[in-house]
Amino acid sequence: MQKKLLELEKQLHSTLKESRFIHTQGVRYTAAALAMCHGQNIIHAQIAGILHDCAKGFSDEKLLEICEEQQIEISTAELEAPYLLHAKVGAYLAEQQYGIKEQEILSGIRYHTTGKAGMTPLEQIIFIADYIEPNRREIPGLEECRRIAFEDLDKATYYSLENTLLYLKETKGEDKIDPVTKEAYFYYKELYKEGE
Ligand SMILES: [Fe+2]
Ligand SMILES: [Fe+2]
Known part of the structure:
Protein backbone atom coordinates (compact mmCIF):
# COMPACT_ATOMS: atom_id res chain seq x y z
CA MET A 1 0.00 0.00 0.00
CA GLN A 2 2.92 2.39 0.68
CA LYS A 3 3.93 1.90 -2.94
CA LYS A 4 0.45 2.80 -4.10
CA LEU A 5 0.53 5.97 -2.01
CA LEU A 6 3.89 6.99 -3.47
CA GLU A 7 2.70 6.24 -6.99
CA LEU A 8 -0.48 8.32 -6.51
CA GLU A 9 1.49 11.16 -4.99
CA LYS A 10 3.81 11.27 -8.03
CA GLN A 11 0.87 11.16 -10.45
CA LEU A 12 -0.98 13.97 -8.73
CA GLN A 25 -0.86 17.04 0.78
CA GLY A 26 -2.39 19.02 3.62
CA VAL A 27 -5.66 17.11 3.28
CA ARG A 28 -3.78 13.80 3.06
CA TYR A 29 -1.89 14.25 6.32
CA THR A 30 -4.77 15.88 8.17
CA ALA A 31 -7.02 12.98 7.11
CA ALA A 32 -4.36 10.50 8.29
CA ALA A 33 -4.17 12.18 11.71
CA LEU A 34 -7.98 12.26 12.02
CA ALA A 35 -8.20 8.59 11.01
CA MET A 36 -5.64 7.71 13.72
CA CYS A 37 -7.56 9.71 16.28
CA HIS A 38 -10.96 8.24 15.40
CA GLY A 39 -9.95 4.63 14.70
CA GLN A 40 -10.44 4.66 10.91
CA ASN A 41 -8.33 3.18 8.10
CA ILE A 42 -5.27 5.46 7.87
CA ILE A 43 -4.25 4.31 4.38
CA HIS A 44 -7.76 4.79 2.98
CA ALA A 45 -7.88 8.27 4.52
CA GLN A 46 -4.58 9.19 2.80
CA ILE A 47 -5.64 7.83 -0.60
CA ALA A 48 -8.92 9.75 -0.44
CA GLY A 49 -6.98 12.84 0.67
CA ILE A 50 -4.49 12.64 -2.21
CA LEU A 51 -7.22 12.07 -4.79
CA HIS A 52 -10.08 14.23 -3.50
CA ASP A 53 -9.39 17.16 -5.85
CA CYS A 54 -8.02 15.16 -8.80
CA ALA A 55 -10.73 16.65 -11.08
CA LYS A 56 -10.53 20.18 -9.68
CA GLY A 57 -8.48 21.53 -12.57
CA PHE A 58 -11.13 20.61 -15.15
CA SER A 59 -13.22 23.29 -16.84
CA ASP A 60 -16.99 23.39 -16.28
CA GLU A 61 -17.49 22.14 -19.85
CA LYS A 62 -15.15 19.21 -19.29
CA LEU A 63 -16.87 18.24 -16.01
CA LEU A 64 -20.31 18.39 -17.65
CA GLU A 65 -19.03 16.45 -20.65
CA ILE A 66 -17.61 13.61 -18.51
CA CYS A 67 -20.86 13.42 -16.53
CA GLU A 68 -22.92 13.18 -19.69
CA GLU A 69 -20.61 10.58 -21.23
CA GLN A 70 -20.49 8.45 -18.09
CA GLN A 71 -24.14 8.99 -17.17
CA ILE A 72 -23.24 10.60 -13.86
CA GLU A 73 -26.33 12.33 -12.49
CA ILE A 74 -26.20 16.14 -12.43
CA SER A 75 -28.35 17.96 -9.87
CA THR A 76 -29.88 21.42 -10.44
CA ALA A 77 -27.32 22.95 -8.06
CA GLU A 78 -24.50 21.26 -9.98
CA LEU A 79 -25.85 22.46 -13.28
CA GLU A 80 -25.78 26.02 -11.96
CA ALA A 81 -22.36 25.64 -10.33
CA PRO A 82 -20.58 22.90 -12.32
CA TYR A 83 -17.36 23.19 -10.24
CA LEU A 84 -19.28 21.14 -7.62
CA LEU A 85 -19.04 18.21 -10.04
CA HIS A 86 -15.29 17.87 -9.41
CA ALA A 87 -16.26 15.69 -6.44
CA ILE A 105 -12.42 5.91 -0.44
CA THR A 120 -19.58 7.54 7.24
CA PRO A 121 -16.64 8.43 9.53
CA LEU A 122 -14.24 8.42 6.55
CA GLU A 123 -16.54 10.71 4.56
CA GLN A 124 -16.63 13.05 7.53
CA ILE A 125 -12.83 12.91 7.86
CA ILE A 126 -12.26 13.96 4.23
CA PHE A 127 -14.93 16.64 4.43
CA ILE A 128 -13.38 18.09 7.59
CA ALA A 129 -9.74 17.64 6.49
CA ASP A 130 -10.52 19.59 3.31
CA TYR A 131 -11.75 22.41 5.50
CA ILE A 132 -9.12 22.47 8.28
CA GLU A 133 -5.87 21.40 6.56
CA PRO A 134 -2.88 23.58 7.56
CA ASN A 135 -2.65 25.53 4.30
CA ARG A 136 -6.21 26.90 4.51
CA ARG A 137 -6.27 30.63 5.03
CA GLU A 138 -7.44 31.70 8.46
CA ILE A 139 -11.17 32.30 8.58
CA PRO A 140 -13.43 32.87 11.61
CA GLY A 141 -14.12 29.62 13.44
CA LEU A 142 -11.32 27.63 11.81
CA GLU A 143 -9.15 27.37 14.91
CA GLU A 144 -12.09 26.09 16.96
CA CYS A 145 -13.01 23.59 14.27
CA ARG A 146 -9.42 22.25 14.15
CA ARG A 147 -9.55 21.57 17.87
CA ILE A 148 -13.00 19.96 17.83
CA ALA A 149 -12.08 17.70 14.88
CA PHE A 150 -9.81 15.72 17.20
CA GLU A 151 -12.49 15.43 19.86
CA ASP A 152 -15.82 14.85 18.16
CA LEU A 153 -16.31 14.14 14.44
CA ASP A 154 -20.05 14.90 14.41
CA LYS A 155 -19.60 18.22 16.16
CA ALA A 156 -16.71 19.13 13.82
CA THR A 157 -18.87 18.19 10.81
CA TYR A 158 -21.62 20.45 12.14
CA TYR A 159 -19.17 23.35 12.63
CA SER A 160 -17.61 22.88 9.18
CA LEU A 161 -21.05 22.78 7.54
CA GLU A 162 -22.22 25.85 9.40
CA ASN A 163 -19.13 27.82 8.37
CA THR A 164 -19.35 26.55 4.79
CA LEU A 165 -22.99 27.65 4.54
CA LEU A 166 -22.20 31.10 5.96
CA TYR A 167 -19.35 31.47 3.49
CA LEU A 168 -21.50 30.34 0.54
CA LYS A 169 -24.34 32.67 1.54
CA GLU A 170 -21.96 35.64 1.60
CA THR A 171 -20.03 34.83 -1.55
CA ALA A 184 -26.43 17.76 5.88
CA TYR A 185 -26.26 20.86 8.04
CA PHE A 186 -29.69 20.28 9.63
CA TYR A 187 -28.91 16.59 10.12
CA TYR A 188 -25.69 17.31 12.05
CA LYS A 189 -27.25 20.23 13.91
CA GLU A 190 -29.91 17.84 15.28
CA LEU A 191 -27.32 15.16 16.02
CA TYR A 192 -25.09 17.58 17.83
CA LYS A 193 -28.00 18.84 19.94
CA GLU A 194 -28.85 15.26 20.90
CA GLY A 195 -25.27 14.58 21.92
CA GLU A 196 -25.03 17.67 24.13
FE1 LIG B 1 -12.65 19.88 -3.68
FE1 LIG C 1 -9.93 20.23 -1.54
Whole structure:
Protein backbone atom coordinates (compact mmCIF):
# COMPACT_ATOMS: atom_id res chain seq x y z
CA MET A 1 0.00 0.00 0.00
CA GLN A 2 2.92 2.39 0.68
CA LYS A 3 3.93 1.90 -2.94
CA LYS A 4 0.45 2.80 -4.10
CA LEU A 5 0.53 5.97 -2.01
CA LEU A 6 3.89 6.99 -3.47
CA GLU A 7 2.70 6.24 -6.99
CA LEU A 8 -0.48 8.32 -6.51
CA GLU A 9 1.49 11.16 -4.99
CA LYS A 10 3.81 11.27 -8.03
CA GLN A 11 0.87 11.16 -10.45
CA LEU A 12 -0.98 13.97 -8.73
CA HIS A 13 2.19 16.04 -8.40
CA SER A 14 2.56 15.97 -12.17
CA THR A 15 -1.09 16.75 -12.95
CA LEU A 16 -2.16 19.33 -10.33
CA LYS A 17 -0.97 22.91 -10.19
CA GLU A 18 1.42 23.54 -7.31
CA SER A 19 -0.96 25.28 -4.90
CA ARG A 20 -3.55 22.51 -5.35
CA PHE A 21 -0.93 19.82 -4.80
CA ILE A 22 0.16 21.54 -1.58
CA HIS A 23 -3.51 21.64 -0.47
CA THR A 24 -3.85 17.96 -1.41
CA GLN A 25 -0.86 17.04 0.78
CA GLY A 26 -2.39 19.02 3.62
CA VAL A 27 -5.66 17.11 3.28
CA ARG A 28 -3.78 13.80 3.06
CA TYR A 29 -1.89 14.25 6.32
CA THR A 30 -4.77 15.88 8.17
CA ALA A 31 -7.02 12.98 7.11
CA ALA A 32 -4.36 10.50 8.29
CA ALA A 33 -4.17 12.18 11.71
CA LEU A 34 -7.98 12.26 12.02
CA ALA A 35 -8.20 8.59 11.01
CA MET A 36 -5.64 7.71 13.72
CA CYS A 37 -7.56 9.71 16.28
CA HIS A 38 -10.96 8.24 15.40
CA GLY A 39 -9.95 4.63 14.70
CA GLN A 40 -10.44 4.66 10.91
CA ASN A 41 -8.33 3.18 8.10
CA ILE A 42 -5.27 5.46 7.87
CA ILE A 43 -4.25 4.31 4.38
CA HIS A 44 -7.76 4.79 2.98
CA ALA A 45 -7.88 8.27 4.52
CA GLN A 46 -4.58 9.19 2.80
CA ILE A 47 -5.64 7.83 -0.60
CA ALA A 48 -8.92 9.75 -0.44
CA GLY A 49 -6.98 12.84 0.67
CA ILE A 50 -4.49 12.64 -2.21
CA LEU A 51 -7.22 12.07 -4.79
CA HIS A 52 -10.08 14.23 -3.50
CA ASP A 53 -9.39 17.16 -5.85
CA CYS A 54 -8.02 15.16 -8.80
CA ALA A 55 -10.73 16.65 -11.08
CA LYS A 56 -10.53 20.18 -9.68
CA GLY A 57 -8.48 21.53 -12.57
CA PHE A 58 -11.13 20.61 -15.15
CA SER A 59 -13.22 23.29 -16.84
CA ASP A 60 -16.99 23.39 -16.28
CA GLU A 61 -17.49 22.14 -19.85
CA LYS A 62 -15.15 19.21 -19.29
CA LEU A 63 -16.87 18.24 -16.01
CA LEU A 64 -20.31 18.39 -17.65
CA GLU A 65 -19.03 16.45 -20.65
CA ILE A 66 -17.61 13.61 -18.51
CA CYS A 67 -20.86 13.42 -16.53
CA GLU A 68 -22.92 13.18 -19.69
CA GLU A 69 -20.61 10.58 -21.23
CA GLN A 70 -20.49 8.45 -18.09
CA GLN A 71 -24.14 8.99 -17.17
CA ILE A 72 -23.24 10.60 -13.86
CA GLU A 73 -26.33 12.33 -12.49
CA ILE A 74 -26.20 16.14 -12.43
CA SER A 75 -28.35 17.96 -9.87
CA THR A 76 -29.88 21.42 -10.44
CA ALA A 77 -27.32 22.95 -8.06
CA GLU A 78 -24.50 21.26 -9.98
CA LEU A 79 -25.85 22.46 -13.28
CA GLU A 80 -25.78 26.02 -11.96
CA ALA A 81 -22.36 25.64 -10.33
CA PRO A 82 -20.58 22.90 -12.32
CA TYR A 83 -17.36 23.19 -10.24
CA LEU A 84 -19.28 21.14 -7.62
CA LEU A 85 -19.04 18.21 -10.04
CA HIS A 86 -15.29 17.87 -9.41
CA ALA A 87 -16.26 15.69 -6.44
CA LYS A 88 -18.38 13.19 -8.42
CA VAL A 89 -16.01 13.25 -11.40
CA GLY A 90 -13.08 12.88 -8.97
CA ALA A 91 -14.64 9.70 -7.56
CA TYR A 92 -15.17 8.41 -11.10
CA LEU A 93 -11.52 9.11 -12.05
CA ALA A 94 -10.24 7.62 -8.80
CA GLU A 95 -11.88 4.36 -9.79
CA GLN A 96 -11.31 4.33 -13.55
CA GLN A 97 -7.98 6.11 -13.89
CA TYR A 98 -6.26 5.54 -10.55
CA GLY A 99 -7.57 2.01 -9.96
CA ILE A 100 -9.21 2.55 -6.57
CA LYS A 101 -11.78 -0.11 -5.74
CA GLU A 102 -12.60 0.60 -2.09
CA GLN A 103 -16.06 2.13 -1.80
CA GLU A 104 -15.24 4.08 1.36
CA ILE A 105 -12.42 5.91 -0.44
CA LEU A 106 -14.62 6.63 -3.47
CA SER A 107 -17.49 7.96 -1.37
CA GLY A 108 -15.07 10.07 0.69
CA ILE A 109 -14.06 11.78 -2.55
CA ARG A 110 -17.63 12.00 -3.84
CA TYR A 111 -19.05 13.87 -0.85
CA HIS A 112 -16.07 16.04 0.10
CA THR A 113 -17.56 19.26 -1.32
CA THR A 114 -21.23 19.15 -0.37
CA GLY A 115 -21.16 16.76 2.55
CA LYS A 116 -24.40 14.85 3.09
CA ALA A 117 -26.71 13.71 5.87
CA GLY A 118 -25.49 10.56 7.62
CA MET A 119 -21.90 10.44 6.40
CA THR A 120 -19.58 7.54 7.24
CA PRO A 121 -16.64 8.43 9.53
CA LEU A 122 -14.24 8.42 6.55
CA GLU A 123 -16.54 10.71 4.56
CA GLN A 124 -16.63 13.05 7.53
CA ILE A 125 -12.83 12.91 7.86
CA ILE A 126 -12.26 13.96 4.23
CA PHE A 127 -14.93 16.64 4.43
CA ILE A 128 -13.38 18.09 7.59
CA ALA A 129 -9.74 17.64 6.49
CA ASP A 130 -10.52 19.59 3.31
CA TYR A 131 -11.75 22.41 5.50
CA ILE A 132 -9.12 22.47 8.28
CA GLU A 133 -5.87 21.40 6.56
CA PRO A 134 -2.88 23.58 7.56
CA ASN A 135 -2.65 25.53 4.30
CA ARG A 136 -6.21 26.90 4.51
CA ARG A 137 -6.27 30.63 5.03
CA GLU A 138 -7.44 31.70 8.46
CA ILE A 139 -11.17 32.30 8.58
CA PRO A 140 -13.43 32.87 11.61
CA GLY A 141 -14.12 29.62 13.44
CA LEU A 142 -11.32 27.63 11.81
CA GLU A 143 -9.15 27.37 14.91
CA GLU A 144 -12.09 26.09 16.96
CA CYS A 145 -13.01 23.59 14.27
CA ARG A 146 -9.42 22.25 14.15
CA ARG A 147 -9.55 21.57 17.87
CA ILE A 148 -13.00 19.96 17.83
CA ALA A 149 -12.08 17.70 14.88
CA PHE A 150 -9.81 15.72 17.20
CA GLU A 151 -12.49 15.43 19.86
CA ASP A 152 -15.82 14.85 18.16
CA LEU A 153 -16.31 14.14 14.44
CA ASP A 154 -20.05 14.90 14.41
CA LYS A 155 -19.60 18.22 16.16
CA ALA A 156 -16.71 19.13 13.82
CA THR A 157 -18.87 18.19 10.81
CA TYR A 158 -21.62 20.45 12.14
CA TYR A 159 -19.17 23.35 12.63
CA SER A 160 -17.61 22.88 9.18
CA LEU A 161 -21.05 22.78 7.54
CA GLU A 162 -22.22 25.85 9.40
CA ASN A 163 -19.13 27.82 8.37
CA THR A 164 -19.35 26.55 4.79
CA LEU A 165 -22.99 27.65 4.54
CA LEU A 166 -22.20 31.10 5.96
CA TYR A 167 -19.35 31.47 3.49
CA LEU A 168 -21.50 30.34 0.54
CA LYS A 169 -24.34 32.67 1.54
CA GLU A 170 -21.96 35.64 1.60
CA THR A 171 -20.03 34.83 -1.55
CA LYS A 172 -22.48 33.09 -3.86
CA GLY A 173 -25.94 33.82 -2.44
CA GLU A 174 -28.53 31.61 -0.72
CA ASP A 175 -29.99 30.23 -3.98
CA LYS A 176 -26.60 28.83 -5.09
CA ILE A 177 -26.29 26.50 -2.09
CA ASP A 178 -26.65 22.80 -2.87
CA PRO A 179 -29.71 21.40 -1.01
CA VAL A 180 -27.58 18.37 -0.10
CA THR A 181 -25.36 20.67 1.99
CA LYS A 182 -28.35 22.28 3.72
CA GLU A 183 -29.80 18.86 4.46
CA ALA A 184 -26.43 17.76 5.88
CA TYR A 185 -26.26 20.86 8.04
CA PHE A 186 -29.69 20.28 9.63
CA TYR A 187 -28.91 16.59 10.12
CA TYR A 188 -25.69 17.31 12.05
CA LYS A 189 -27.25 20.23 13.91
CA GLU A 190 -29.91 17.84 15.28
CA LEU A 191 -27.32 15.16 16.02
CA TYR A 192 -25.09 17.58 17.83
CA LYS A 193 -28.00 18.84 19.94
CA GLU A 194 -28.85 15.26 20.90
CA GLY A 195 -25.27 14.58 21.92
CA GLU A 196 -25.03 17.67 24.13
FE1 LIG B 1 -12.65 19.88 -3.68
FE1 LIG C 1 -9.93 20.23 -1.54
